[in-house]
Amino acid sequence: MKKTQIRLLALVMLIVLPGCDYRILERIGFTYAASYDTAAEDQVEVTISIPRAEPTVKLKREIHSAVGRSSKDARIKFSNETDLLLVNGQIRVLLYSDALARKDLSNEINSVLRDTSISPLVKITLVSGSAKELLGKDYKQHLSTDKYINRLLEKESSNHRTPKTTLYEFERDYYDDGIDPVAPILKEVGNDISVDGIGLFRDYKYVAKISNKDSLLFAILRGNLKKGDMSLDLGSSEEASSHEYIMFSSVISDRKVHVEHKTGGTIHVTIDGHLRGSVHEYIGNKKLSNDAQRHEVESKVSEILSARANRLIKQLQQHKVDSLGIGISVRNSMKYEAWKKLDWREVYPKVEVDCKIHFKAKDYGKIR
Structure with a gap:
């Protein structure tokens, strides 16, 4: 009986399988x-x-x-x-x-x-x-x-x-x-x-x-980073005619947005960006192993990035695009009914936005 069933199954497979498209x-x-x-x-x-x-x-x-x-x-x-x-x-x-x-x-x-x-x-x-x-x-x-x-x-x-x-x-x-x-x-x-x-x-x-030059800065202002790298021209050195240049990698950033509603309806927004990175390369006359001189470099980086961030915000406001999501923080700072009455597209270019970037070097290489 089993042999008959096996033969019958084999016969069915021979008939059916050739019609399949492998x-x-x-x-x-x-x-x-x-x-x-x-x-x-x-x-x-x-x-x-x-x-x-x-x-x-x-x-x-x-x-x-x-x-x-x-x-x-x-x-x-x-x-x-x-x-x-x-x-x-x-x-x-x-x-x-x-x-x-x-x-x-x-x-x-x-x-x-x-x-x-x-x-x-x-x-x-x-x-x-x-x-x-x-x-x-x-x-x-x-x-x-x-x-x-x-x-x-x-x-x-x-x-x-x-x-x-x-x-x-x-x-x-x-x-x-x-x-x-x-x-x-x-x-x-x-x-x-x-x-x-x-x-x-x-x-x-x-x-x-x-532009590509501001892409990482844009990412820092838009949210938190877990990695990234950036190079920065720090300008002419005061003590010498050479230029200062720094490159840091493994950037970790944390962004906080503070919203203040002033009298008269003015909205003031402060974006605090704290970033830490490993100094991969530094060209200049400062010694990063010296705490005071390293803090000078960190302050200069913070100052330059803050200025670039504020220029970037002005560019966005000029084109009436809130690509950083400032409106989300403003919306969360007020009642929903008041937000719905607010024409954010028209109010956004008039918002006072102050960006403060704080840079800290996590490390600066093996050579001290």
């Missing part, structure tokens, strides 16, 4: 990255990158591009150009050209949000210039451009050079009435891709940019 995954195009650019007549140009892992195919990835009234319209067009069934479940990066972002990203972002197959952890970034050209170009030093971009963004956010900006975080800040969204900016530099600063948004519009 290579079904090779027929699916897992979109890894997508870019969005402006096109004529208020249309959008969408480009996608699809990795290919077939041993019989020499191509490392497929690039498809189409122009449409919406991103969905464009996707329908380039889906006809490939033999793969396109899916979005593995998409990692969304790139938007700065020209498109300066217009408005509401249609493109909302289109992504409506696609339930796309993870809210997908990374959002701006591109200085053409996003299509950046995504479509192959860089000799990197096997795959889309994966290169993804790893670059992960590394930069882990070092706090750029804020971590996923679809979830962008939308969270958009709907929060006390902070505005931000996104990193990429650009092509020769045969490489480089981070080109931080894009500041007012709602879904890109309105201003923070």
